Amino acid sequence: MEQVFNPYLPLWEYIPDGEPHVFGDRVYIYGSHDRANGKVYCEQHYQVWSAPVDDLRDWRNEGVSYLRTQDPSNADDTLQLWAPDVTQGPDGRYYLYYCFSFYPEIGVAVSDDPAGPFSFYGHVHYPPEILGGKTVQEGMVFDPAVLTDDDGRVYLYYGFAPACEKELILPQFTEEEIAAMPEEDQRAIRGMLSTKFGEDSMVVELEKDMLTAKELPRPLIPGGHHTAGTGFEGHGFFEASSIRKIRGRYYFVYSSHKSHELCYAVSDRPDGGFCYGGTIVSNGDIGLNGRETPVYPLGNNHGGLVEIGDALYIFYHRQTNGTEFSRQGCAERVELLPDGSIPQAEITSCGLNGGALAASGVYPAAIACHLTDPTVKNAIDYSDPAMKEQICVTERENLSFVTNIRDRAVVGYKYFRFTESAALALELRGSFRGSVTISQREDSSLPIGSIELDLSSPVWQLLTAAICPEAGEGALYLHFSGEGALDMKSIAFLP
DSSP states (O other), X not given: OOOOOSSSSOTTOOOOSBEEEEETTEEEXXXXXXXTTOSSSOOSOEEEEEEETTOTTOOEEEEEEEOGGGSGGGTTOOSOBOOOEEEEOTTSOEEEEEEBTTOSOXXXXXXXXXXXXXXXXXXXXXXXXXXXXXXXXXXXXXXXXXXXXTTSOEEEEEOOOOOGXXXXXXXXXXXXXXXXXXXXXXXXXXXXXXXXXXXXXXXXXXXXXXXXXXXXXXXEEEBGGGOTTTTOTTOOEEEEEEEEEETTEEEXXXXXXXXXXXXXXXXXXXXXXXXXXXXXXXXXXXXXXXXOXXXXXXXXXXXXXXXXXXXXXXXXXXXXXXXXXSEEEEEEEEOOOTTSOOOOOOOOSSGGGSSOEESSEEEEGGGOSEEEOTTOOSSOOTTSGGGGGSOEEEEETTEEEEXXXXXXXXXXXXXXXXXXXXXEEEEEEEEEEEEEEEESSTTSOSEEEEEEEEEEEEEEEEEEEEEOOXXXXXXXXXXXXXXXXXXXXXXXXXX
16 A cells, blocks of 8 residues: 655655645645755745645645746845745735845745745735835744635735744844855845844735735744743744634744744734744654654744644654755644644654554655754754764755664664564665664664674665564654764565
């Protein structure tokens, strides 16, 4: 039977900031577009993927949906398209809202089809009668989210509010230094230095033309500097606005200033009154059952909720390639409790599969949801060269695998459906002398097999061990001990 795992798109695809929407009988993913071993965020044009609502295993590439050069503000192609969102307007057409890298403008494109292609439509603006001669003090127009409510009213959300753990320290350059930079770097630096960054998330209602503001923007939830006494303490708004109406209530999902976590706030109306709900997902499982150390190299996070049938899912992204610029989309099913709360989801390898993966056949090692070793950090700082030495998923020559496997590394997968004793084969290369203990526990307290390793080869080698797992759904952990470094391409369950 065909299965799906995390990341849910092919391993060569990098669609972070995923906003899932159901239109008709399909769910569509709108996101940014990174690349393997990227140098900056969002280097590629927007690309849409979709799947039938009754089969989330069957994802289809809908192709390029919007070129960054279609917007007249980027005709010289010096800016990157950052996280977008899409809504179906009151006229039945589909509207794409987007922003460019540190450029103070929200663009809008339109299409008759949810998959696109989209055509440039205009920029969100404030008419003179709204401004009254004033300048809008709205902060950074960043990561737009959009909602067309049941009554046809349209609301736009956005914001970028560095604070606390993610305080933004702007670089300082002289005019001579900026002039010596490549043109695209000049524009980005000038835009960043001239931007007034925000303090909170923002909301504004739009006219039915989907472009014109009906009012001045207003704060929605507090940023990290303004959380005292609000209920948002420790989880103030940073970025990554996302909005959904679910079972009559409004759920605002955002990245807190911790950056690796997506939190949510709930209200009975779309433009205010939001109360902090909790963390939905952390891409390192920080906070889950009290966990304080990450199970996966941390990075920024962005995603959204979607209700498909009776099930609710959170889409998010993970970091790869030892950088924060090569992010892949993942998703987990979440539970909406009778009181409207959403417990924090665990990051898994099985994701949208509807249950554990079968413990049979071959799987890419890169679907690991647990990658730890003594070098994995509790903080996010990809300017630190040590971050690139962490165990991670990487892609080279169109092949994805786990790299930098060293002494005390743990590679884990959740979950598999075990039925009987079998054999496990690991496809490895590198130079390593030691062993790998195969366990169903993170702390290796339930070993089910082991392999002695004495490897020195740049060519992939298959090493096999008999395993005796507990029947039923369970995790699989590989605990490495020894000297050297390895790459791992695949794991395989053999009869």
